[in-house]
């Protein structure tokens with residue numbers, strides 16, 4: 001084979017390769033690959049909605065207390081429409097951290113719905129007890145919530161001691177993750193704040209909430225969802241964040 005022929009063959013291969021890359025890109029930009037987001041992403045969106053849906057949707061923000069909030073709880077107003085207000089950061093409602101204190105509402109948790117068919121969970125969110133209409137949440141948002149409830153709940157008792165709040169994570173292992181993934185926004189000491197107090201203030205006070213937020217992000221803020229990482233890494237980051245200065 002002459003040099004020229006070899007070169008043009010290589011060129012030919014390069015052109016074929018370039019074409020198939022272009023083809024793949026064309027598929028990505030127009031084809032089914034874009035039709036749906038990945039499951040882990042959708043779960044993280046569901047987690048944000050569970051936290052404070054009315055901060056991140058275009059739908060109507062309720063003004064009055066949720067009709068199912070009942071008279072056992074001390075809260076009122078739109079906050080009672082947050083899933084977490086009735087069902088808790090540990091997803092255990094009256095059987096978890098919200099068994100007492102200012103967030104007690106006497107309502108059960110959602111642990112029993114882990115693993116259930118998301119369609120059945122979506123129907124619960126739309127039922128009379130819940131009363132989330134299409135004015136509040138679109139079907140897509142309800143489906144994300146349902147996927148979160150079915151597949152995104154952590155079994156918090158496995159990860160956080162419900163009495164001592166000790167986290168089953170290794171702070172030393174969490175440090176490089178915190179430094180590389182959190183410190184740009186929060187500072188190496190967790191004190192580079194916007195409106196909030198130090199990171200360690202929150203993680204020590206409510207490790208369940210902060211695990212939820214590390215996994216799913218902070219509603220309406222740039223903080224990313226990290227649930228793509230192994231649960232153990234999130235626990236290590238949480239454990240490290242608890243060792244930082246609290247104020």
Ligand code: HEC
Pocket residue numbers: 050066067068069070080081082083084085086087107108109110111112113114121124125129130132145146149
């Ligand atoms: C104002 C309080 C309140 C709010 C807010 C609330 N729920 Fe509920 N939820 C209830 C009550 C009460 C029940 C129990 C209904 C029953 O037993 O018939 C329930 C039950 C459930 C269940 C079934 C529980 C089980 O056995 O696993 C799921 C799932 C659920 N809610 C999800 C959600 C989601 C998701 C949100 C947020 C979009 C939400 N809830 C917001 C009061 C609330």
Ligand code: HEC
Pocket residue numbers: 178181182183184185186193194195196199202203209210213214218221222223224226237241
């Ligand atoms: C892109 C920036 C960004 C990154 C990265 C980021 N955060 Fe945040 N985080 C925020 C912002 C913004 C807020 C809301 C601040 C406010 O309300 O003042 C927030 C809120 C928080 C809160 C307070 C939550 C509450 O109770 O309201 C904690 C704790 C926290 N982040 C921890 C972390 C940890 C741990 C990491 C790394 C795993 C991380 N953040 C990564 C931007 C970020």
